[in-house]
Amino acid sequence: MLDVFFFYAFAALVLGGALLTVTLRNTVHCAISLIASLSGVAGIFLLQKAEFLFAVQIIVYVGGVMVLFLFVIMLVNLDTAARDRQFNRQWIAAVACVLAIGAEGVYFVRSGSGAWTFAAPSEFALSAGNTEDIARMLFSEYLVPFEIASVLLLVAVVGSVLMARREA
C-alpha cells in the first residue's frame, strides 16, 4: 500500500519536474526542475531496491551534472535567451514524433499485459546486498566494459578541456 503511494508520489515528481523542464522559460528554473525530476527517478530506483543506483543517481546527477549545467548556464548568461521565443519551429516534426510514440504507448496500454512477456526471472534471486551483487558481476563478467569505461572518461577529459579551455 505504502508502495503504491510512493510510486505515484515519485512518478508525479518525475513527470512534473520533466514537464517543467521542457516548458519553463528561464533556463535556471529548468535546471532546478530537472533536479526535482532526477531526484524522483532516484526515488523510483529506491522503490525497486536498487539502492546503489539510488546513491549514484543522487551523487552524480544531483550533485554533479546539475552543478555543471548551472555553471554553464551562468557562464553563457542565458537571460537574454529567456526573453526570446521559447520554442522553435519544428512543431510538426515534434508533434508527429510524439504522436507516434504516444500511439505506441496507447497500443501497449490497451493490449494490456498480454503484449508484454518479460524475461523469466533468473535462477538465482538477488541477495539482500545490492551493492555486492553489482560488484561481483561488474568485476567479473563486466570486466572489459568497466576497463573500457576509463577510456570513455579520458575522452571526456580531453574533449572537454580541448573544447572549453582557451589556448594561452
Added chain:
Amino acid sequence: MPTTAAETYFPVLVQALLAIVIAAALVSLSFLLGRKVKNSVKDMPYECGIVPTGDARHRFSVKFYLVGMLFILFDIEAIFLYPWAVVYKELKMFGFFEMFTFILLVVAGFFYIWKKGVLDWSHNDPSALRSPAGRVEMRDHHPEEILVAMKR
C-alpha cells in the same frame, strides 16, 4: 521484517519529513513573528562581508566549468570504486590489478589536466570568456555611499 523497499525506508522518510517540517517551521515563524525593517543597509553585507561588485548575473570564468567537469568525471571513478571496495577481499590480487589499470588511466587524465594548467588559478585568468555583449559595468561602492544609505 519489512518486505518492500517503501517499508524498509519508511523510517528514513519519517526523519526526512521531520527535518523538512522543522526547517520550514523555523523559517516561517521568524518571518511571521519578526519585525520587518526595509532599507538599503539591510541589503548590505553583514559586518566583515565583502561589498558585492557588479551584477550578480555577470559571467563566470570558464575555470569553474572545467573544475566542475573534472569533479564529476572523478565522481564516476568513485562510484566504480565503491562497489569494488565492497568485494575487494573476494577479488584478491586480480581485483587489485583490475582497479589499478582503471585508476592508472584516469590518473593519466589527471596528469594531462595538471600539465595543461587547468588547475592553475594563479595566472590572470587567461581562460575567461570575452564578453560578447560588452563588458558588464563594474560599480564601485564608496564608503560615503554606505553612510548615505545608512542615514536613510
Added chain:
Amino acid sequence: MNLLDIVICTPLVGFLLTLFIPRSKPQWVRVFTLTVSVIAFVLSVGLATGFNSGSSNLQFVTDFIWNASPEIHYHVALDGISLWLVILSTLLTPIAILISWRSIDNRVKEFFGLLLLLEFGLVGVFAAFDLFLFYIFWEVSLVPMYFLIGIWGHDRRIYAAVKFFLYTMAGSVLMLAGIIFIYNRTGTFNYSSILDMLGSGRLSFTTGEEMFLFLAFFLAFAIKVPLFPLHTWLPDAHVEAPTAGSLMLASVMLKMGTYGLVRFCLPMFPGAARECAPWIIVLAIIGIIYGALVALVQPNMKKLVAYSSVSHLGFVVLGIFSFTQMGLDGAVYQMLNHGISTGALFIVVGFLYTRRHSLEIKDYGGVATVAPWLSTVFLITTLASIGLPTLNNFVGEFLVLQGSAQANFKWTIFASLGVILSACYMLWLYQRVFFGETPEGVRHHMPDLNLREWVAIVPLIILMAWMGTAPQTFLPPVSSATAHLLEQSKMNVPLRVHAAPAPPVIVAAEASHAR
C-alpha cells in the same frame, strides 16, 4: 594467349606506356600511339586471314576464370560478326590518330592515350563472350569517349559529354540488373554456357521474366544505336566532339548497340524479341524517315551527318528484327558499311573544318574549284553513303530491304523512302558546299589534301569500293554466324511466333490496342 588476346592487350599496353612519355614531347606521343594502333591493326588483319569462315564455331577462344566469386570468366572469342567489327575498330583508330595529328595541340598525351584506351574497350566489347566481361568493356569504352568529347570538343562540349554519359549509363545499369538476374538464375556469366542451358532447356524464363530481361538489355542497346526516340544525345555528341571523337563514335560505338541486339537480345530472349519486333520496327522506320527529314533541313554539316546516322542505323535495326537470314546479313554488313562511309564523311567534314573553322553549310561554296581532290573524295563518300551500286552501302541496304520484304513487304516500302531521302540530303549538301559561288574565306583557306590526309582517307575509299564490288570477301563468315544465330533464336520459341510472318505494322498496332 592467342592472337586475339594480343590484339586486345596491345592498345591497353600502349595506353599505359603512353602515360610515361614526358609531357614535353607531344610528337613522341603521336608517333608512339600511331605505331601501337597500326601494330594492332596489322595483328587484327592476321585474325581475318586465320579465320575459318565456313565454321559457325567461336574461334580464337581464350577462356579462363578471372575472378572466382562470383565466377567471372575472361572469355574472349570471335565469330563472323565480331571479327569484322574488331577489325573495323582497329582500322579506324590509327585513322583517328592521323586526322588529329595537327588539330589536337593541347593535352596531346591525354588525347592520344585516351584513343588507345577507347580502342581497348571497343575491341573488348566485340570480343567478350562473358556477360560480365562484356559489361566491363562496355563501361570502359564509355569513359574515354566522355573525356574526348568533354575536353577537346567544341563550345557546348560539356553539355554534350554529360548527356552522352548519362544516357548510356542509365541504359547500362538496367542491363546490369538483367545480367545479375541471369547470374542468380544460372550461376554463371559465361555466355556460351547460358546459351547451352537455354538450348537444352535447363534454363527457361517465364514470359514476364523474359520480357523484363529483354527490355533491360534492349533499352541499353537501343540508347546506344540510337533508336528513335532515344536518339537525342547523338546529334549533340557528334557536333560537339572533335573529329576523331565523332569518327570513333559514329563508326564504332554506335555499332555496340546493334551488335548487342544481335549478339544478346535475339539468342537469349527470342520469344520476347519476336513479341516486340513489330513495335521496334515501327520505331526503326520512324527513325529512318525522321532522321532523313531532319538531315534535310540541317544547316550544320556535322549535324546533318549525325542525323543521317540515325536514319542509317534504322536500317540495321530493321534488318535485325526481320528475323531473316538476308536481313541479318544485311544488318551486319550495313554496320560495317556505315562505319566506313559515315566515318569517311566525318573525316572529310573534319578536313573542311580544319581549313575553314566552320561547320555551317552557308560558309562554304565552290570548294570544288579550289580543292578538286578534296571534292572528289567527298563525292565518292557521298555516293557510297547514298547507296550507289558498286559502292558498299548498296549491298547492305539491298540485303536489308530484301530481308524485310521477305518478312513483310510494307516495311520495305517505308524504308525505301529513307534511301530516296538520303540521296536528297546528301547530294544537296554536296551541291551547296562544293559548287556555286566561292566565298572569299573559302578561296584563300582551302588548300587541297596533304599527304597525311591522303593516308587517312584512302584506305576507307578502297574499302568502299572493295565492299561494294566484292562482298564475297566479307560476307561468308557473317552468313555462317547469322545462320547459327537464327538457329539459336528459334529455340524455345513457341511455334506461333516464328511460323507465321510477323503481322503488318498497322494491323499489329490495332490488334494490340484491341487487346
Added chain:
Amino acid sequence: MPANMAPSSAEILRFLPEIILAVMGTFIMVLDPLVRGKSPKIFGHISILAMLAAIGASIFAYTNPGPAFSGMLMVDGFATFFRVLVLGVGILAVLSSYRFLDRERADTGEYHALILFSLVGQCVMVTANELIMIFIGLEISSIATYVLAGYLRDDKRANEAALKYFLLGSFATAFLLYGVAIIYGITGTTNLSAIRAVLSNTTTAPAGAVVGAAVALMFVGLAFKVSGAPFQIWAPDVYQGAPTPVTAFMSAGPKAAAFAVFLRIFMTAFETVGTGWEPLVWVSALLSMTIGNFAALVQQNIKRMLAYSSIAHAGYVLVALAARSEIGTAAAMFYLAAYAMMNVGAFAVVAHLSGKGERRLSLNDFAGLGVKQPLTAALLTIFLLSFIGVPLTGGFFGKFYIFKAALQSNLVWLTVLGLLNSAVAAYYYLRILVVMYMHEPGEATLAVEPLSFGLSAALILPAIGTFVLGIFPSALLQFADKSSIFGR
C-alpha cells in the same frame, strides 16, 4: 567465483588491438603537454605506428579466433575485417592530416589521441557481441568524433558542426538505449547470441509488438549513426563544417563501425524476426539513396556534395542489409571497404585543395586541376569513377555484389530503383570531372601547393586499393563470405 574470473592470456591477446590503441592514445595525451610545440609531427608518427601495431595485433588475434571475456567480445572474421578496415581508415586520415594540421597551426597531441581513442571505440564496437559493450564502444567513438568535428575551436563552422553532431548523435544514442533496454527486459540478457536464442524459440518468444517496438527504436538509433534516411539530416552540416581530414575519418571509420554493429545485431540477434524489420530497412534504403543523390545534384560546396553522396552510399549498404542473407552481409562488407577507400581519398583531395582556413570548397575551385596537378586530378578521377561504379574499380564490384544479393532475395524493385539512382548519381560526380578537366584553371588551382608526402600516401594507397578491389575482388569477397556467418 570472481577470483577465478581472471582472463586467460588467449583472451587478452584477442583484446590486444584495443589495448595497444588505448595505451598509445593515453601516451600521446600525456606526452602532449610535455613536448608541446617542439616537434608536433611526432604525434602523428606515433599514432600511425600504434595503428599499424594494432592492425598486426588484429591479424594475430585472428589466428586464434573465438569469444573472450565471458562472451563480451567475439573475435571472428567479421570483427577482424572491420578492425583492419577502421584502422586503415585511421592511418589514411592521419596521413592526410599532417599537412592540414600544419597549415591550420593546430598540430596537437589531442587530435591524435582522440583519433586513437575513437578507434578504440570502433574496434570495441565491431568486436563486441554484447549490447552493453557495443554501447560503450559506440559512445567512445562518437564522443571522440564529436570533439574532432569541432577540433578547430575558432572556426564557427566547426563549432556548429560539432554541436549539431553532438545533439543529434546523443539523441540517437538515447533512442538506441531505449530499444536495448526493452530487449533486455523481454529477454533478460544483453548477449546477442542469447537474445537470438530467446527470440528464435517459438514457445518462449516474446510478443511480436514489443520486439517490433524495440527493434524499431534500435533501428532509429543506428540509422542516425550511419546517416540513413530519414535520419540523415545531420550529415551534410556536420561533414561540411568539420575539418576535412576529420570528415574523411568520420564518414568512413565510425560509419563502417556503425554498419558493422548494424549488421551484427540485425543479422544475428534479430535475424529470426527479419520479416518484421525488412520493410523498415527497405524504405530507409530507398529514401537514403534517393534523397542523397537528388540533394547532391544541386550542391555547390564540394564537402556538402560528398556528404549527400555518403548518405546515398549508406543507402546502398542498407540495400544489402535488406537482402537479409549472408551474401548480403558479405556484399555490405565489401562495399564498405571499397567505399572507405574512395571516400577517404576524395576527402583527402578536398583537404589538399581547400587551402588555409578551408576557404576553397566550391565546386568551381576544382577548375583546371587536371592541368595544374595531373596526378592529383587523376587520383580523384579514380575515386569518382569508383563512386559512379565504373568497372575495374572497387565501387563497381561493391554495387554489383549488393544488387546481386538484393536480386537473390527477390528485391527486384529495390534493385531497379537503386541502379537508376546510381545512374542519377553519375551526374554530380561527372560535374566534378567536368570542372576539373574541362574548365580553365582558376584562382584556387593556381594557388594550390604541391602534394605533400603524407597526402600523396593518403591518396595513392586508397587508389591502389580501389583498383585491387576492382580487378581482383574475389580475394576480399571470399574472406567476407566466410566471415558473414559471424563465427556462428
Added chain:
Amino acid sequence: MAPITTGHYLGLSAALLLIGVAGVLTRRSIVVVLMSIELILNAVNINLIAFSSNSQNVRGQIFAMFIIADAVAEAAVGLGILIALFRNKDTVLADEVDLLKW
C-alpha cells in the same frame, strides 16, 4: 489501489521518454535540449531498473551504471562544445546555429 507492477514503471518511463523527445524537438535553448536528452536517458534507466528487479538479475543495474557514466561524459563534452560555440557565436539557441544550412 492496484499493486504496482513492472508495467507501471514502463508507463512512467514511456511518459518520460515522450516529454524528453518533445523537449529535444521543440526547445530552442541548447542547454534545455541537453537536459531533455538527460531525461530520455533517465527514462531508459527507469526501464532498466524495472526489468532488472522483474527478472531478478543485476545486469540491468550495471547497464544503468554505464549509462550514467556515459551521460556524464556526454554532458561534459557537450557543454564544452557549447562553450566553444558560445565564444564564437554568442548564441545558445539551436535555430540560430545556422551558418551551415540546418
